[in-house]
Amino acid sequence: MKSQLTGGLAALAVFAAVGGAVVAWLPSDAKRPSTAATPSRSGAPSPSGSGAPSPSGSGAPSSSGTPAPPRTSEPPEQNKSSPSTTPLPNSGPGTFVTAPGESAKVGKGTPLRYRVEVEKGIAISPEDVAEQVERALADPRGWTADGHSAFRRVADGPTDFRVRLATPATVDKFCAEGGLDTGGKVNCSVNRNVMVNLRRWVLATEFYSKDVVGYRSLIINHEVGHFLGHGHVTCPGKGQPAPAMMQQIKGLLGCVPNVWPYDSDGRPITGPAVP
Secondary structure, eight states: OOOOOOHHHHTOSBOOOOOOOOOSOOOOTTSOOSBOOOOOOOOOOEETTOSSOOOTTSOOOBOOOOOOOSOOSSOGGGOOSOGGGSOOOSOOOSOEEEOOSOOOOEESSSOEEEEEEEETTOSSOHHHHHHHHHHHHHSTTSGGGGSSOEEEEOSSSOOSEEEEEEOHHHHHHHHHTTTOOOTTTOOEEETTEEEEEHHHHHHOOGGGTTOHHHHHHHHHHHHHHHHTTOOOBOOOSTTSBOOTTBOGGGOOTTOBOOOOSBOTTSOBOOOOBOO
16 A cells, blocks of 8 residues: 654664555564655555555555665764653644745656644654655655656645654544554555654664664655555565565565665666555
8 A cells, every 4th residue: 555853853773645454563662672657646545554555546545654774864873862752642632733944846847745744742843854754755765766756845835745743543543534544553645644653753663673764764755655656565585675665564575674765876676566
């Protein structure tokens, strides 16, 4: 199925879009790390932790719960606070604060306008979340490498999609509107909302316990990928990079961690489609 944060969270060396199914297995959240196809602009929901992919360009929801590759262009020193000091409420008011300002256009073609929002009550700066989202979407290994996708963050006016960091209960509520069951644990892309589960943003998964910041890039690339119309794929072969559209949270299946949809030479990193 389908789809920049507090400088303090970046230092979490310890932690770290409608049609689909949700991932059936997740590592325990109680076990916190000790260190921090031409796509279509569908905007339909997609559960990140889903086991089944939504048709490309169908606009169906999809939950992925996917992690980001461990090696990113963001240095470890950008992680500035200990995860243990970050409160992780399970629910919130369901209302959001928008990150102020805007970014320059990245990529070719007409840019997709997006907002970054953080649920009220979460002790994470919307500006910092926006900064991390911007970095992920602007990276040359991201979706702009397809030669026609472009993005621009805005704070007001019309938008094509929104990236929302929210508590597990709020993510579940929004994802359920697209028919997705995210079980309080995974992300989704639904109704033009890229819903990011607070626990995944802060704790990542066992495969990215030492690269939480990288995992955040994976969340954004996977869920925005669903919004663009990309479905789930699986590992192309042992020792190869795990595709960003793979449900890495369910296991790497012999692949090695990777958070980007393209490599540094502009070649797509993908694998066999998941039926």
